[in-house]
Amino acid sequence: MAQSEQLVIERGAPRSLESPERAARASLKGQIGRLERECSAIVADAFPRISPADIPALEADVVGGPCLLTLEELERMRDGLAGRAQDMRRRVDERVAHERSARELLERMRLEPGRYKFVRLPVRELGQGGCGVWEVRPRLGLIGMLAGWWQVKLSSGCPLPRGRAAARP
Amino acid sequence: MADPPPAPERPEDSEPALGWCAREVEQEFPELRLLLVQARVGRPGSLTDGSTPAVEDRLRELSNRFRGAWAVGVRREPVPAAYRVFFRQIGLDPEVLRTPIEAAALERMLRGGFISAGLLEDVLLISLVDTSVPVWALDAECVDGPLGIRQSKEGEPLGRSAGAPSLPAGRLVIADASAALAVLFGEPAPGHGAGAGTRRLTLFAVVVAGVPALYVEEALWTCRMALEQQ
Numbered sequence: 001m002a003q004s005e006q007l008v009i010e011r012g013a014p015r016s017l018e019s020p021e022r023a024a025r026a027s028l029k030g031q032i033g034r035l036e037r038e039c040s041a042i043v044a045d046a047f048p049r050i051s052p053a054d055i056p057a058l059e060a061d062v063v064g065g066p067c068l069l070t071l072e073e074l075e076r077m078r079d080g081l082a083g084r085a086q087d088m089r090r091r092v093d094e095r096v097a098h099e100r101s102a103r104e105l106l107e108r109m110r111l112e113p114g115r116y117k118f119v120r121l122p123v124r125e126l127g128q129g130g131c132g133v134w135e136v137r138p139r140l141g142l143i144g145m146l147a148g149w150w151q152v153k154l155s156s157g158c159p160l161p162r163g164r165a166a167a168r169p
Numbered sequence: 170m171a172d173p174p175p176a177p178e179r180p181e182d183s184e185p186a187l188g189w190c191a192r193e194v195e196q197e198f199p200e201l202r203l204l205l206v207q208a209r210v211g212r213p214g215s216l217t218d219g220s221t222p223a224v225e226d227r228l229r230e231l232s233n234r235f236r237g238a239w240a241v242g243v244r245r246e247p248v249p250a251a252y253r254v255f256f257r258q259i260g261l262d263p264e265v266l267r268t269p270i271e272a273a274a275l276e277r278m279l280r281g282g283f284i285s286a287g288l289l290e291d292v293l294l295i296s297l298v299d300t301s302v303p304v305w306a307l308d309a310e311c312v313d314g315p316l317g318i319r320q321s322k323e324g325e326p327l328g329r330s331a332g333a334p335s336l337p338a339g340r341l342v343i344a345d346a347s348a349a350l351a352v353l354f355g356e357p358a359p360g361h362g363a364g365a366g367t368r369r370l371t372l373f374a375v376v377v378a379g380v381p382a383l384y385v386e387e388a389l390w391t392c393r394m395a396l397e398q399q
Contacts, residue, residue, distance in 0.1 A: 022196075025197070029258050032254065032257050032258055033254040033257075033258070036250075036253055036254045036257050037245070037250055037254065040244040040245045040250060040253060041245050043241065043244065044241055044242045044244060044245045047238075047241045047242075052241060052244075052264070055264050064260075064337075065260070065261075065337075065340050065341075065352060066259040066260060066261055066340065066341040066352060066353040066354060067259060067260055067320070067339045067340055067341055068193065068194065068197050068259070068320065068339065068341070069258070069259070069260050073260065074258075077257060077258075077260070081257070
């Protein structure tokens with residue numbers, strides 16, 4: 001572990017507050033902290049399904065620089081983060097459902113390749129890295145096509161950066 | 170087998186000094202701190218000239234250690250996460266204005282490694298990657314009195330140089346007794362950062378809630394020791 005969580009001093013314990021507004025501000029800042037950590041955890045767990053580059057900036061970011069936010073700005077920040085967390089959870093759920101259906105399709109392709117002739121399924125759709133593609137192809141080319149011999153094959157992976165010819169000595 | 174070389178001892182005055190914090194800032198962020206150390210440049214050459222072989226080796230080692238998965242996952246580590254949360258609480262979106270450690274991670278990915286950019290930059294980068302705590306350097310000759318954190322006044326210049334940009338009211342700044350020297354988490358104002366001929370530096374780091382003081386002291390001490398080496 002790069003930085004032990006045990007070493008982090010949680011200094012955000014509730015303290016006596018002088019006014020209701022300050023209590024509200026402290027509460028909002030606590031909520032912002034929790035939501036920000038939740039969003040970070042979703043991004044870190046879901047990568048590469050969800051890329052950090054896909055996350056839009058919050059509309060609440062209108063202050064233009066570091067400052068002490070007003071109560072309204074803190075509320076907008078909290079609401080924006082809550083919306084973002086909800087949106088990211090939805091994206092992750094959709095992606096998980098998409099990968100599940102892709103895995104089911106692959107299973108069906110393996111069981112009955114003849115029903116899925118020339119169907120291609122990139123491994124990225126299954127939530128895996130790399131450039132491989134599962135494809136239903138005829139065994140022995142034209143003969144297999146005519147005879148109905150179908151098989152599921154996985155392509156060899158990502159293309160070489162300079163092409164096959166350049167890789168030769 | 171030979172004994173390993175002894176670890177360098179910390180100088181006696183290695184304890185960082187505590188900067189001041191304006192009352193309204195302290196009330197809003199009771200755990201916000203500014204820690205400072207003074208450093209004297211040990212080598213005779215320019216601070217912006219090439220680094221020592223040891224520093225360049227360390228950069229290469231860090232480049233090899235940190236890869237793509239780290240660049241994405243760093244945001245959930247405790248110290249970077251604490252800075253992200255603080256960014257939100259002061260109105261910054263860390264997806265737009267990245268925290269220093271995430272900016273370094275992105276640079277590492279885009280450039281294929283931590284590229285040496287002169288002794289000072291390299292030393293600050295190494296301490297950032299090691300601890301996730303950003304450290305900034307000011308030319309100590311340009312600092313007038315103790316440093317602290319306060320809000321800017323409307324139209325106040327950023328720095329003391331002619332043509333300094335003016336700040337809007339309420340911006341959080343690092344300031345000395347007479348002027349704002351840097352926007353919080355921003356680079357020092359023109360003419361106040363450490364340059365090629367700087368011999369004495371004021372190094373400072375910002376401590377936010379959730380960041381152990383030990384990490385910050387380590388970051389400052391790492392920078393100071395590297396800069397003071399001959």
